[in-house]
Amino acid sequence: MAGGGGGAAECREHLFKVLVIGELGVGKTSIIKRYVHQLFSQHYRATIGVDFALKVLHWDSKTLVRLQLWDIAGQERFGNMTRVYYKEAVGAFVVFDVTRGSTFEAVSKWKHDLDSKVLLPNGSPIPAVLLANKCDQKKDNGQTPSQMDQFCREGGFVGWFETSAKDNINIDEAARFLVENILANYRSFPNEDNDVSKLKLDPDPLKAESKSQCC
Amino acid sequence: MADNLPSEFDVAVIGTGLPESIIAAACSRSGQRVLHVDLRSYYGGNWASFSFSGLLSWIKEKQEKTEVSEESGDWRKLILETEEAISLSKKDTTIQHVEDVCYISQDSAEDVEEAGALSKLPDLGGSVTNETAQQSEKGCLALDKQLLGTKGCEMSPETIASNDLECTPEGEDTEVISERESSYDATSGHSTLEIEKTDNASTTEVSNLEPKKITYSQIVKEGRRFNIDLVSKVLYSRGLLIDLLIKSNVSRYAEFKNATRILVFREGKVEQVPCSRADVFNSKQLTMIEKRMLMKFLTFCLEYEQHPDEYQDYKDSTFSQYLKTQKLTPNLQHFILHSIAMVSESDSNTTDGLKATKKFLHCLGRYGNTPFLFPLYGQGEISQCFCRMCAVFGGTYCLRHSIQCLVVDKESGRCKAIIDHFGQRISANYFVVEDSYLSEETCTNICYRQISRAVLITDQSVLKTQSDQQISVLTVPPVEPGQPVVYVIELCSSTMTCMKGTYLVHLTCSSTKTAKEDLEPVIQKLFILNDAKETESENGGGLEKPRVLWAVYFNMRDSAGIDRNSYDSLPPNVYICSGPDCALGNDYAVKQAETIFQEMFPKEEFCPPPPNPEDIVYDGDGTQPEDPGFSISPEPEAEPLPEESSTEEHNE
DSSP, X not given: OOOOOOOSSSOEEEEEEEEEEESTTSSHHHHHHHHHHTXXXXXXXXXXXXXXXXXXXXXXXXXXXXXXXXXXXXXXXXXXXXXXXXXXXXXXXXXXXXTOHHHHHTHHHHHHHHHHHOBOTTXXXXXXXXXXXXXXXXXXXXXXXXXXXXXXXXXXXXXEEEOBTTTTBSHHHHHHHHXXXXXXXXXXXXXXXXXXXXXXXXXXXXXXXXXHHHO | OXXXXXXXXXXXXXXXXXXXXXXXXHHHHTTOOXXXXXXXXXXXXXXXXXXXXXXXXXXXXXXXXXXXXXXXXXXXXXXXXXXXXXXXXXXXXXXXXXXXXXXXXXXXXXXXXXXXXSOSOOOOSSOOOHXXXXXXXXXXXXXXXXHBTBOOXXXXXXXXXXXXXXXXXXXXXXXXXXXXXXGOOXXXXXXXXXXXXXXXXXOOOOOOSSXXXXXXXXXXXXXXXXXXXXXXXXXXXXXXXXXXXXXXXXXXXXXXXXXXXXXXXXXXXXXXXXXXXXHHHHOSSSOHHHHHHHHHHHHHHHTGGGOGGGTGGGTTSBHHHHHHHSSXXXXXXXXXXXXXXXXXTTTOBHHHHHHHHHHHHHHTTSSSSSSEEEETTOTHHHHHHHHHHHHHTTOEEESSOOEEEEEEETTTOOEEEEEETTOOEEEOSEEEEEGGGBOTTXXXXXXXXXXXXXXXXXXXOSSOOSOSOOOEEEEEXXXXXXXXXXXXXXXXXXXXXXXXXXXXXXXXXXXXXXXXXXXXXXXHHHSBOSOHHHHHHHOOSTTOOOBEEEEXXXXXXXXXXXXXXXXXXXXTTEEEEOOOOSSXXXXXXXXXXXHHHHHHOTTSOSSOOOOOGGGGOEETTSOOSOOHHHHSOOOTTOOOOHHHHHHHHTOO
């Protein structure tokens, strides 16, 4: 799902699918809610029946980014994700809870699962950012920043952030950092997906057909 | 993730094949709490698709026939005096006679593993340019050739799903494929030409006369690029599954390609069947008179019901006899009978044939020049799409989870719970069970049909054209009466089901013998099976057949159409789903799912459209993205645009 682009000089619009994964209760849904929701809390609806939340970013004067944040729905508990979930994702947040060491231990497992299920079209892993969530409740027995840097290098993460969905710490920054990485990949492989014979089933194809005919 | 499952649900669904997955999605969508489990480690049961290594493990598992050690029976202690248990089967007996054959050298491939996640490019920063990627790809291939027998690049062998692995830079792989394609275009009609405009990304390189051969180690290493379906089906573009996918908006999870051509095997040759008006007029193999005959007949078929007098006298004859009475040449009769109506020569009557022809014609043109769609990544994707939908509405998923028994309340005769392999009792009001989970005792009175299947990896298309990216549906009529018709679906690499330079060929028929006995004669007619070297020198002509690189045969049980009452003593709130049927389309599974859902919840709508996720758009600037500027997105994969989503809500 490399984003599309218009003419070179015009505004480019990208649609990026981003996964949010990690153990139960680490705050995945809270992070998505905080990130997407903060300006429009009155419009927020229940998560049930929604497989992603959309955030529109006016990245710069020429670039519009539509970010689909995919939560892992009811399947998370027992760790059996369908391929549909991973398919064509271009970036991921792997979340753990700084107050629960076991959730950090599971990070590598999630990263491995991610890399075994989805790759960029060029065959490299999708960029993943590690989020140390609930940093507002942090005690001083966790990893040091230098340990975290090393962990990221070894684990193939492009970076890490201490975040708090509760206090809105670093979430925008982490998202911005991930989008930068996704855009960098996109610029390297701009014309990957030009197979126009792929079909999406339109909810009302007849209507679409007649639409195109009348033009 | 080690915590226990909740112990109370509304609906428990056992098995993740297509009908069970549709039911799970429908129940979850209508607010039921759904538990969906599968004994296997993968989604789909007999509807699954596998990477190459995944399929090899599946073959091994099926060949070993490991006796499941009899359970200790401890769970029986959990059954109360007022209850009875119906035990479920833990071994799958639906697959038999599995045999895989490799037709190319396997030397040096022993230690090669499927290329896994941590892949070729060590640099994840995204600063790699297209050019360097190409080089390292090349480097990697070269390296592999030197290092065969060692682990090529970093590997992670266990992968079931692969993803968008297409799009390695073009050119590199093309040499492997393109052969004398550029010159071979005898029968391609208008339709292929049209498709080429869009679909020939990797063709027309007239490279070395000597094609690079695909090696077994390449297949193993590129194994993630394969998505090999156990069931070979296509979607009729106006069939029930397409309608359901659209209505429920589950279609948003999938992408499709239109089959590009319909082929027929006749007098030892593969030919393209002209089926649309444009095809007929552009056909080079039909004479002018034949074109008129065919158009006239097809036009009649579209509205045959309004002209009963035209076929009244032949109602009781077979369709093939009826065709003989029409003004049609033998050539045309063959096309219509086998590739358009796709009905049996010996036992389909005129009305069946006309109905089937009409259905075929009715499907033309909705999405393309043939009536069929194929899902990217394979048919196995479709059941997973419904599972995702179920999960999004709160369904709980658990693979590798076996169920010991159904617990039946003696007094009411209803099933009240299941007991899983941890001994946990999970209660529910309704139970949906895929029939391979039923024990022998429950199925004593049932006699099953079988489906014969073969899957081949080949090096060329059965009918070469300029484009190497064709999706073909081919019918091979029986050689002798009483033998089955064989349906062949040939998939190219852009369907995301096989690696570049190869084709994935599925053969299916209803069994008369073992799969190999049924299908090998057909395969021998269409392909070269033995090692390449000798045949190539003998067969200097342009009509060289594709070579089979690797093949697997197996028989799958066909349990479609079994009357519920033939099972021994099932409680009324236990519903049985059958495995895949032998038909080309998916209507049977959809009908079954809808029927079961309506029996459980007669007042609920079946899979209504979900609220659109775009309804909760949050824009940093506070404007909803209704700006028409966005709706002309050049991105073909864009999710439904806002203006479309509003029409969608009115859809039902």
